[in-house]
Structure formats: structure tokens, C-alpha cells
Amino acid sequence: MKIKMDTLTHSSITTYRSLERPKYPFCPGCGHTLTNDHLNAALVQLQLxxxxxxxVTDIGCVGMSDQYFDVQAFHGLHGRAITYATGIKLANPDLTVVVLMGDGGVGIGGAHLLNAARRNIGITVLVFNNLNFGMTGGQHSVTTPHGGRTATTRGGNLERPLDICKTVAAAGASYVYRGTAFDKDLPAxxxxxxxxPGFSLLDIWELCTAYYVPNNNFSKGALLxxxxxxxxxxxxxxxxxxxxxxxxxxxxYAEQRGKPVLPPSFIEKKYASALTATTRVVLAGAAGGKxxxxxxxxxxxxxxxxxxxxxxxxxxxxxxxxSSISEVILSRDEIWFMGVAKPDLLAILSPECLSQMTSQLRAMDETQTLYVVPELAQQIQTRAHKIVFNFDRAPIKKSLALTATAAMVRHANLFPLAAFREAISAGQPAEIAHENLKAVDASEFVI
Incomplete structure (x- = not known):
């Protein structure tokens, strides 16, 4: 954006059109030219x-418009202009945000349109409604009238057109207007x-001289x-x-602005670990198995x-x-990659997860350890050192994952079991913490 600074210091700005791009790229007679000129006149009137x-624009012929104005601009995917505009307005309510989109964008981004109106976000949407998809060859859109002939409705459109204004009005829009690109009062x-202040929409009917006009013998009078x-x-x-x-x-939320949503939580080192190498742990079990x-x-x-x-x-x-699968990496050094393709320790606790573990089991070798429940021990073939849990003396089925993991912490000497006991009790009600600790105590007997 290049704006002469004197236009910002003088009493008035005479145009918001780009001096570097004085001519629009639209087809001769295209209504987009008229509507963009009306927008320019409105901006001059407001002296923003x-x-x-x-x-803010998206795809379609109208999507080329933003570069012809000397203002800030954002250009994105088809039908998504309203989402970008919503984010811009929420990030900085002091900005004036104007969305330019076609009837094609309305159809593609209909959910965004409804929710912007429902939220009453303070953006202005100008719908350049020329009753078809102009950029891609004149296909029918959500506003093509019943009987309208397009590239995809050669015999006449059988669908009912969307009433854009009634739709956003029902959703709660603050300002709703319907008119044409020929309206003299459109700038006002x-x-x-x-x-x-709230969500505004103008449904501006136009002529698509490239497709809809020749396909339907259409004119200004026919439009009305x-x-x-x-x-x-x-x-x-x-x-x-x-x-x-x-x-x-x-x-x-004025008092909370700039403050964290939750207070910072500090984790104090209380124990020492004998771990010397980075250790990748995978716990694989059934959903609901903790x-x-x-x-x-x-x-x-x-x-x-x-x-x-x-x-x-x-x-x-x-x-x-x-299934439910969790990967935990423990290291003395900061960890920069979370993926675990080859576990050092893998605990398989139920058959639901077996299909997901195929590649990791194949990757493991004699230097890694597989911990497995008895019913799956013979079924799983691996080069890894295999340890079969024995839960005969630890009948805590609903806390199987806790008991197995505590046993693994003991066996692999990851860190003191007291650290795990404190971790499973942190933030828990007393009765739940008590049950968790019973499951950990039972781990003494499973390996």
C-alpha cells in the first residue's frame, strides 16, 4: 500500500483507489466496476x-478488488473471507473491516456467514451478487434464480435461490440491505x-456480462x-x-487482558533420577483404561x-x-521431537491396540523391552526383550495401566517410585488418590 502522506494530513481524501492501478481488470459492463466505485465513494464520504x-477478499472475480484500493488488504481462500475478517476485527476492534465476496463465496462459506451474523461481529460484507460463478465459466450459484440458464443448468435452474438478506436477518445481523449496482444512493x-457497530451486509445485485447476461438475455431491467x-x-x-x-x-474481559487465563504452575524438582539416556516409552491399551x-x-x-x-x-x-496409546519421552536434555518410531520401553495392555503397534514392534531390537499382559504374550513376536506381567497377586483390573506402569518404572529404574506416587496423587480427590496408590503398591508383585 502506497499512500501519499499529504492525503493523511489534509482535511480530506479524494479517493481510496490505487494510483498505481487506475483500471479494474473486470469484463466490459461488469457490475463489479460499479460496486467498487460505490465503495470508493463511501470511503471518501467517511474519510477513514x-x-x-x-x-478482505477471497476467490472469484471480486477477489481481485482489494489490490485496487490504497488500504490494508487480506486475500484468502474461497468462501473464507468472513473468517479472516472476524479474526482481524477480534484482534483489533479499532479497525474498519470490509469484506468483498461474491454469491459463490456466500454459498461456499455459508456457515461462516451465518455465524458472523449470529455473533454480530462488527464487519461489513458487500456481496457482489451476479447470480452465477463468473470466474470459472458461469456455473449456477446459491442465488441463481429459478429458471436461470447457466453452464451447469442449461435447461434452467430447478433450485430455489437463497434469500441472503432474510438469512442473515434471521441470524441477527444489525444492518441488512438489498439493492443493485445501479442504485445512486449505494455509497450512502x-x-x-x-x-x-454490528454485523452489516449489503446484497448488491449486478450484471455478469460475460455469462449470465448472454445466457439469459439479461439486462438492468430484467435484473429488477x-x-x-x-x-x-x-x-x-x-x-x-x-x-x-x-x-x-x-x-x-478488560481486567484480564494481557494476563494468563490460568496462573502459572511450577513443577519443583524433588527427586533424583539415575536415567542417563533419553528413554522413549509407549503405553498401549484400551480406551477407558486410564x-x-x-x-x-x-x-x-x-x-x-x-x-x-x-x-x-x-x-x-x-x-x-x-484403543488408547500414549508416548512419553524422558530425557536429561531438552526434547525437540515427540515422535516415537522405536520405543525403548513398550507396554501392551490389551488387544485393541495391537494393529497400531505393528511398525513399532518390528522396529524394536534386543536393546529394547516389551512389557505385555499374559493373554497376548504368545501372540506377539518381537526381537525385543519380552517381560510378561503377572497380575495374579495384583487383582486391580480397573487400574491395570497404573499398576503396569509402576512396575515398569521399578524394573527400568526410570526414577524413584516415590516421584510416580506423588504424580498420580497430584490434584486428585483423596479417595481417588488412595485407589491410585493401591494400584502402585500392587506393582511390586507383577514382575
């Missing part, structure tokens, strides 16, 4: 600081929308007749005075013993069904 004004309506024939009212259709999200958010929480306790116990620790979990979206 170009450094605090952001034009755009200016009104920009000045509205189509709007009327569909029973779509024009003009300002809704004005509401409701709180704008970005400012409401800042006001609600694998993830046990791995967290293992990592915390390592930190109590002065070690660096990482944890990576893998589990299905279902609850209490399928």
Missing part, C-alpha cells in the same frame, strides 16, 4: 484512515453499513424484474441495536525427578471404545 481500514448505504418476481424486497431491510462482539468481548492419565503421571513423575518430559496421545473419537 486508510491505515486502519482493511478490505455502504457508509451507513460501515458505521453500524427478477428481484421483484422472486418477492425480494429492496432497501434497508433490518436495523438492530445490539452489542457488537469484538467490543463486548474487550469490555467483558492410559492417557497414567502417561501424564509418568511424565510428571519424570519432571519431579528433574527430567524433561513430553507426552503425545492417540485415541479414537469414540468414548470407552477402541
Amino acid at each position: 484512515d486508510p491505515r486502519k481500514t482493511v478490505v 448505504r455502504i457508509a451507513e453499513a460501515v458505521q453500524t 424484474q427478477t428481484m421483484q418476481g422472486l418477492g425480494l424486497a429492496s432497501g434497508i431491510l433490518q436495523r438492530l441495536d445490539t452489542p457488537e462482539l469484538a467490543r463486548a468481548y474487550r469490555e467483558e 492410559v492417557k492419565s497414567t502417561a501424564s503421571a509418568l511424565a510428571l513423575g519424570g519432571m519431579y525427578a528433574g527430567l524433561w518430559a513430553t507426552q503425545r496421545d492417540e485415541y479414537p473419537v469414540t468414548v470407552m471404545t477402541g
Whole structure:
């Protein structure tokens, strides 16, 4: 963006159009030219600081518009312009954010449009609605009228067009307007929308001279007749005075701004570990078997013993069904990579996880150790040193992962068991901590 500084110090800015790109790239007669000129006139009327004004676009013919204005700009994926604009406004509510998108973008990003209106985020959306996808060859869009002929509806569109204005009005938009690119008062309506604190949308009907006009013998008069024939009212259709999200958010959490959401938590070294080499541990069991929480306790116990620790979990979206796998790395040095392709210690606690362990079992050799429950001992073939748990004297089935991991901590001498005992009790209610400690005590007998 290059703006002569004198335009910012004089009493008025005469244009927000780029002096380096004086001519739009649109087809002759394209409505985008008119609408962009109306936007420029509205910006001149408002005399906004170009450094605090952001034009957001996505894909489609209208997506080329941002580079023709000397303001801040953001260009992204088709249908996602509203999401970018929402983030920009939330990050800095003092910015004026204007979204330029086509009817194609409305269809692709419909969920974003609905939620922006529902949230009442303070952005202004100009829909350059030319009733078809112009950039890709004139395919039908969500606003193509019933009977409209396009590249994908040669015999006439059978779908009902989306009423964009009614949709966002129902969702709670603060300002809703429908008109055409030919409206003389459009700059004033755009200016009104920009000045509205909440979510504003202008559905601006245009002519696509490349496709929709020749395919439908369309014209300005036909455009107006189509709007009327569909029973779509024009003009300002809704004005509401409701709180704008970005400012409401800042006001609600003003005292917490710049502060951490949670207070910092410090982990004090209380024990010493004899561990000399980085050790990669994998706990593999069934969902609901406390694998993830046990791995967290293992990592915390390592930190109590002065070690660096990482944890990576893998589990299905279902609850209490399928496998649960956790990878924990313990090291005296800072850890920069969390993946575990070749475990030093692998505990397999249930058949649900076997299919996921194939490559890791294949990678292990005689220098690594596999810990396994008795029912899977014969089924698993590996070069790793195999140790079979014996739970006959430790009948704590619902805490199998805790007991097995505690036994592994003892056997591999990862760190003092007292560190693990403290870790599994940290932040737990007394009755749960008591049950956890019973499971750890039972580990004395399983190897």
C-alpha cells in the first residue's frame, strides 16, 4: 500500500483507489466496476484512515478488488473471507473491516456467514451478487434464480435461490440491505453499513456480462424484474441495536487482558533420577483404561525427578471404545521431537491396540523391552526383550495401566517410585488418590 502522506494530513481524501492501478481488470459492463466505485465513494464520504481500514477478499472475480484500493488488504481462500475478517476485527476492534465476496463465496462459506451474523461481529460484507460463478465459466450459484440458464443448468435452474438478506436477518445481523449496482444512493448505504457497530451486509445485485447476461438475455431491467418476481424486497431491510462482539468481548474481559487465563504452575524438582539416556516409552491399551492419565503421571513423575518430559496421545473419537496409546519421552536434555518410531520401553495392555503397534514392534531390537499382559504374550513376536506381567497377586483390573506402569518404572529404574506416587496423587480427590496408590503398591508383585 502506497499512500501519499499529504492525503493523511489534509482535511480530506479524494479517493481510496490505487494510483498505481487506475483500471479494474473486470469484463466490459461488469457490475463489479460499479460496486467498487460505490465503495470508493463511501470511503471518501467517511474519510477513514486508510491505515486502519482493511478490505478482505477471497476467490472469484471480486477477489481481485482489494489490490485496487490504497488500504490494508487480506486475500484468502474461497468462501473464507468472513473468517479472516472476524479474526482481524477480534484482534483489533479499532479497525474498519470490509469484506468483498461474491454469491459463490456466500454459498461456499455459508456457515461462516451465518455465524458472523449470529455473533454480530462488527464487519461489513458487500456481496457482489451476479447470480452465477463468473470466474470459472458461469456455473449456477446459491442465488441463481429459478429458471436461470447457466453452464451447469442449461435447461434452467430447478433450485430455489437463497434469500441472503432474510438469512442473515434471521441470524441477527444489525444492518441488512438489498439493492443493485445501479442504485445512486449505494455509497450512502455502504457508509451507513460501515458505521453500524454490528454485523452489516449489503446484497448488491449486478450484471455478469460475460455469462449470465448472454445466457439469459439479461439486462438492468430484467435484473429488477427478477428481484421483484422472486418477492425480494429492496432497501434497508433490518436495523438492530445490539452489542457488537469484538467490543463486548474487550469490555467483558478488560481486567484480564494481557494476563494468563490460568496462573502459572511450577513443577519443583524433588527427586533424583539415575536415567542417563533419553528413554522413549509407549503405553498401549484400551480406551477407558486410564492410559492417557497414567502417561501424564509418568511424565510428571519424570519432571519431579528433574527430567524433561513430553507426552503425545492417540485415541479414537469414540468414548470407552477402541484403543488408547500414549508416548512419553524422558530425557536429561531438552526434547525437540515427540515422535516415537522405536520405543525403548513398550507396554501392551490389551488387544485393541495391537494393529497400531505393528511398525513399532518390528522396529524394536534386543536393546529394547516389551512389557505385555499374559493373554497376548504368545501372540506377539518381537526381537525385543519380552517381560510378561503377572497380575495374579495384583487383582486391580480397573487400574491395570497404573499398576503396569509402576512396575515398569521399578524394573527400568526410570526414577524413584516415590516421584510416580506423588504424580498420580497430584490434584486428585483423596479417595481417588488412595485407589491410585493401591494400584502402585500392587506393582511390586507383577514382575
